[in-house]
Amino acid sequence: MEIKKSNQTDSAVYADALMIREAVFIREQGIAPQLELDTVTPATWHYVLYDDQAHAVATARMTPNDDTTQHVQRVATLKTARGHGYAQALLQAMMTDARKRHFSRLVLGAQVTAQSFYAQLGFVPEGPVFMEAGLRHQAMQYTL
Template sequence: MALTYIEIGEWALMQAPAQSVRTAVFVLEQGIAPEDEWDAEDATALHAVLFDVNGQALGNARLLQPSATVTKVGRMAVVKDARGIGYGARLLEALIRCARQRSHKEVRLSAQRTAESFYAAHGFVAVGEPFDEVGIPHMEMRLSLS
């Protein structure tokens, strides 16, 4: 695995690199309409971006706080050429650490069905029935931190 680092911050600081990753993965690769990708929650979320040693953004995820005890991971993505070498796991683990530091009791996410086993390997459990989000099958998943 190449040398990388993760920066975590507010949208004002992380917008450019986060948009770079999300545009490459969600808009260009998966065909999600730009108006469906960008939402008001970006402004209030905590964003984690994984960079290589040259400052190139390779991965992104955001952490929302829908309630005092629950946090939600979203917009998790790693650019195509950097997949399969642990970068997604590093991003997810960084956000789970943030949730623990904030004393959250549960982490939730809406996993694309193709990524369900990735999240299950990190302790997330599927809840409910599959559903469609922007034309892509998803599954609600949860991780208890208590």
């Protein structure tokens, strides 16, 4: 297993991240492409986890909200690769990177169906459930 990251939209990492997001969010969950494939800036870091056969199987991205908080988004694992701890490993690497860069908090909008996954990693729910891209979400935060 290997985790690679890039903030360049012309990188192989970004292309692999988009491939996973298209498979999970657009094809599997039915989210409209114009909602899923949004604009990013160089401040956004895309992470991709590659399995032992060097296949891209999980992704997430992280963008600073401000000097203390990173926003985690687009956490996805290919359906055939679920249940192996890939997303957990990816998020733990992101937590480590955020700490090294002196951020003190991570926030995310979890799909309600995935809320228990984030809770197992130490994320705590905040505020009311809300709708995004036609799916119920819950804001969650993690103190680094």
